[in-house]
Amino acid sequence: MRCRLCDSDRLLSILDLGATPPCEKFLTATELDLPEPTYPLHLRLCEECLLLQIPALITPEETFTEYAYFSSYSDSWVAHAKLFVDEAITRLGLNSDTLMVEIASNDGYLLQHAVTAGVRCLGIEPSVNVGAAARDKGVPTLTAFLDEELAATVRAEHGPARLVVANNVYAHIPDLLGFTRSLRALLADDGWLSIEVHHALDLVRHGQFDTIYHEHFQYYTVHSAQRALATAGLTLVDVELLETHGGSLRLWARPDGAGEVGPRVAEVLTLEAEAGLDTPAGYAELRTRAEKVRHELLRFLLDCRAEGRTVVGYGAPGKGNTLLNYCGIRPDLLAYTVDRNPYKHGRYTPGTRIPIHAPERIDADRPDVVLVLPWNLETEITAQLRHIAGWGGALVYPLPDLHYADLTGEPAPADAPA
Known part of the structure; x- marks a missing residue:
């Protein structure tokens, strides 16, 4: 295994959870007497770039073509999404003339609020069954996995996006560098990218090992996320600490040169350093x-x-x-x-x-x-x-x-x- 961010082979074992089946592969009664495949679930840390990661043993296509998770079954998550959309409309001036794109848009839990507000939007959701639920809500949704080719097609057909949202998907992509380039390709040169992802600071500090499963290929600090975004010409300009999922980051990035870096980036980097996450030794707990x-x-x-x-x-x-x-x-x-x-x-x-x-x-x-x-x-x-x-x-x-x-x-x- 080599680091999927910097290609180093210096990977340190942090937590070995044994071999488990894919976490969303719920069994039917007829499958109980059939063999059930399991895969190692072993968290490692790159000693060069400090990206936490597991081996990519299961492809996104195996996990997400039909998916058991529907975001809208959590009332608090839907409310969280509505608040985000309302604030983004005010902060970024979103309207019917601008484009908002959400990657892994699930069942329309977030973009339904954009539709109600009259904001032009598009969801990109790989799961056939979940994407159908979004369309039933009136949310324009493509059933596809985002890659660089699709990003170019969407940009050509719909124009560049003022805002791209990637909530709880940046951890799910084994091709981290290609996916990050795809996000940049969707964005206008003065656009905004908003990513929500579980914070590795909370993972380590509170022992949240259950956040580790096969469809989560990497686990971010601000430090490692900043390095990943930079590979595609994206600058991390702001960070928010959220309570969702036991402690998450909202990362605001823009194309290089589009905006100045705000003070909260340095503040969270300091928090991570104080917790020891700026060196491999800090992850041992x-x-x-x-x-x-x-x-x-x-x-x-x-x-x-x-x-x-x-x-x-x-x-x-x-x-x-x-x-x-x-x-x-x-x-x-x-x-x-x-x-x-x-x-x-x-x-x-x-x-x-x-x-x-x-x-x-x-x-x-x-x-x-x-x-x-x-x-x-x-x-x-x-x-x-x-x-x-x-x-x-x-x-x-x-x-x-x-x-x-x-x-x-x-x-x-x-x-x-x-």
């Missing part, structure tokens, strides 16, 4: 923190089983499958999980084969404990499940530290009584 989460969660579930307490899950996100497989959790410890996405109902989690049901199953069964797998949506999900306190149910989040949610107020420590 991730392994220790991941092991701590694993041991705490397994002890908790084993104690619940010994006490006769029923435990079920809430959510079936990709990150949850990394968590379940790394911890070795099976239906004996987690009877089933539920999800708001009907696509997943009647299927089973990859590797661990935990059945997935509709959320109504929780109210019917009244379990003692609900373990939330998309822990990054704690505020939203706690509000949705506050009613389980009525039968004495407890709501538990596994990260950043195992804790009960106080269903009437603030989270309580993990060793507090349920």
